[in-house]
Amino acid sequence: MTASNYHTVGIIGGLGWLGSALTNSALLSEELAEVKFIVSSRRATATEKHPRVTFTQDNQALVDASDLIIMSVRPQDWASITLNLRDKPLMSFMAGISSHALSKKHRTKYVIRALPNGACSNQQSYTPWYCTSQDNPTLLDFIAKLLHCIGHQDQYDLEDHIEVLTAISGAGPAYPALLAQALQQSAIKLGIPQDKAQRAVNATLLGSGAAFKDLSNPPANTVFVFEEYQGTTAAGLAKMKQCGFFEAVESGVEAAYDKAIHFDSPTKE
Numbered sequence: 258m259t260a261s262n263y264h265t266v267g268i269i270g271g272l273g274w275l276g277s278a279l280t281n282s283a284l285l286s287e288e289l290a291e292v293k294f295i296v297s298s299r300r301a302t303a304t305e306k307h308p309r310v311t312f313t314q315d316n317q318a319l320v321d322a323s324d325l326i327i328m329s330v331r332p333q334d335w336a337s338i339t340l341n342l343r344d345k346p347l348m349s350f351m352a353g354i355s356s357h358a359l360s361k362k363h364r365t366k367y368v369i370r371a372l373p374n375g376a377c378s379n380q381q382s383y384t385p386w387y388c389t390s391q392d393n394p395t396l397l398d399f400i401a402k403l404l405h406c407i408g409h410q411d412q413y414d415l416e417d418h419i420e421v422l423t424a425i426s427g428a429g430p431a432y433p434a435l436l437a438q439a440l441q442q443s444a445i446k447l448g449i450p451q452d453k454a455q456r457a458v459n460a461t462l463l464g465s466g467a468a469f470k471d472l473s474n475p476p477a478n479t480v481f482v483f484e485e486y487q488g489t490t491a492a493g494l495a496k497m498k499q500c501g502f503f504e505a506v507e508s509g510v511e512a513a514y515d516k517a518i519h520f521d522s523p524t525k526e
């Protein structure tokens with residue numbers, strides 16, 4: 258099968274937030290201009306939203322008509338989905354459900370685990386992914402193209418790295434928001450009115466995005482620029498480090514990773 262032979266992608270749960278973000282982004286991609294989508298949901302929907310998107314409530318019909326099946330339901334809903342894929346490739350967006358469990362339940366040796374984050378709706382996700390089998394390079398090429406339409410993507414050789422990144426990129430804006438909350442609290446404590454403190458930190462984080470646009474630029478370089486300047490920011494950075502900033506972040510990431518590997522699912526193996 259060549260990349261162009263992945264004609265039809267079926268998304269189980271495709272009317273949900275992530276499935277919709279993927280379909281909407283894929284429809285904008287020239288690289289995927291030949292690809293059709295089938296999306297499923299348990300609820301009925303009134304109209305087809307695009308000539309290349311069809312809707313079904315029948316997951317077996319979706320599997321039968323698709324070249325690649327994407328599982329984009331919540332883990333608690335996955336428990337009741339019993340489909341035999343007969344070695345058709347399956348990509349799962351579910352955190353904490355192992356490729357072994359997916360492969361065994363859905364009878365396919367081609368399982369891809371991918372973990373987009375909240376930025377996928379504006380094509381700014383970072384999506385790590387892992388595939389159980391390397392013997393189908395055209396499949397790997399197609400997965401990279403599909404995930405590229407929602408932002409940056411990287412293939413990983415170890416499934417455990419998906420669990421690690423669940424705790425980092427999977428958190429999306431959560432950790433920057435915690436930093437913003439801490440900065441806002443500090444501003445208020447030093448006398449800045451609450452509403453202005455909020456505007457100040459939100460605007461600062463928004464404006465900081467440009468510093469990370471070049472993915473090959475180490476964050477340490479940006480920190481170093483401010484440390485070398487030896488101004489007020491250098492004093493702030495030094496004190497934050499001295500007070501255990503790195504240790505606090507590392508402990509938080511480890512706690513999230515631990516939760517990812519001991520995910521509370523009755524079907525996890």
Ligand SMILES: NC(=O)c1ccc[n+]([C@@H]2O[C@H](COP(=O)([O-])OP(=O)(O)OC[C@H]3O[C@@H](n4cnc5c(N)ncnc54)[C@H](OP(=O)(O)O)[C@@H]3O)[C@@H](O)[C@H]2O)c1
Nearest residue numbers: 270272273274275297298299300329330331334350351375
């Ligand atoms: N949102 C994120 O940023 C994000 C990031 C990474 C991974 N994930 C994972 O990706 C998956 C989807 O997330 P989401 O945010 O898109 O969730 P969501 O908005 O709740 O979408 C899930 C969809 O699944 C449908 N569904 C449930 N059972 C179904 C079934 N048996 N057959 C067909 N459709 C079914 C639901 O629609 P009906 O109720 O109408 O059936 C719903 O629209 C989850 O496992 C989530 O943990 C999400």
